[in-house]
Amino acid sequence: MELKEVIIEKLNGTLKGAVLEVTDFRGDLCLTVAADKIIDVCTFLKSDNDLEFNMCEDVTAIDWAKRKMRFTMVYHIYSLKNKFRLRLKVNLEGETAHSVSSVWASANWYERETFDMFGIKFTGHPDLRRVYMPEEFEYHPLRKEFPLLGIPGSIPLPKK
């Protein structure tokens, strides 16, 4: 059995109803996961002896602007043992997501970046602060309504 089938079968076996959708585009497997099951799915994928997705490569989000469920979380994870890359997606109801930093420590800063750029709040995150923008900045630059040149005067410059 191919690894892709193993992953889907195992997930469907242990966590019923967690995987909502499976797409396999040009060899890239992508699973859409229910929002409240994401930590369980991640914990399982990491700790299962055959899968061992032990590396979290990236956590980011998509802003769909006008869609009803506006934000989608995207996780790229990698299994060093199987040399296999997997993408997880979670469609968010509002602007809040569950933090997976308890599963992979590296997700900590990725989630801070996602918070900085998209304003998505992560419940259970140990230290949700901005990474790139100044701490007193009020906007989230990668949201679709944010103007390219920023909001004039929102970041103070030193006096001339």
Add this chain to the structure above:
Amino acid sequence: MGLEAKLTSDGFITTTIDAVIAWARKNSVWPMPMGISCCAIEMMAVADPKYDLARFGSEVMRFSPRQSDLMIVAGTVTYKMSKVVRKIYDQMPDPKWVIAMGACTSTGGMYRTYSVVQGIDQFLPVDVYTAGCPPRPENLINALMEIQDIISKTRGRDFQDKPLLEMGFSKQ
């Protein structure tokens, strides 16, 4: 040869203090290399033997603002970095000059975006702007020669009665 040849047989010349000081200053400009991104590589090329900034008396790149009088801002200045650049500028002793090297520093360049200051003249007094991305070394040398021109026109009385704050000392 040298200066002695210019002296008269009496062993003295008449000139003004301003002229002597300006002459000395303009031939010993010590740059503060504020290299922030790719333009800094070109700035290093200017200091190397091929282009040789030493010919203009500027071979001593000082990595301490307290020992320099020309700031070469070479690179993309983000809003976050602007405070650092300004602080270093404030630490330089007067009189001091600024070269905005490259498109990014002068106008924001290709980074027309929320995080990059669209021209450092929004928070620094710039004396010479340099075009290019990055500018050729000759271009930076030209900018230095422009600065030398400006310096040679500087007179001591330009600084008299100027409050320290106006000359770039801020309180914090």
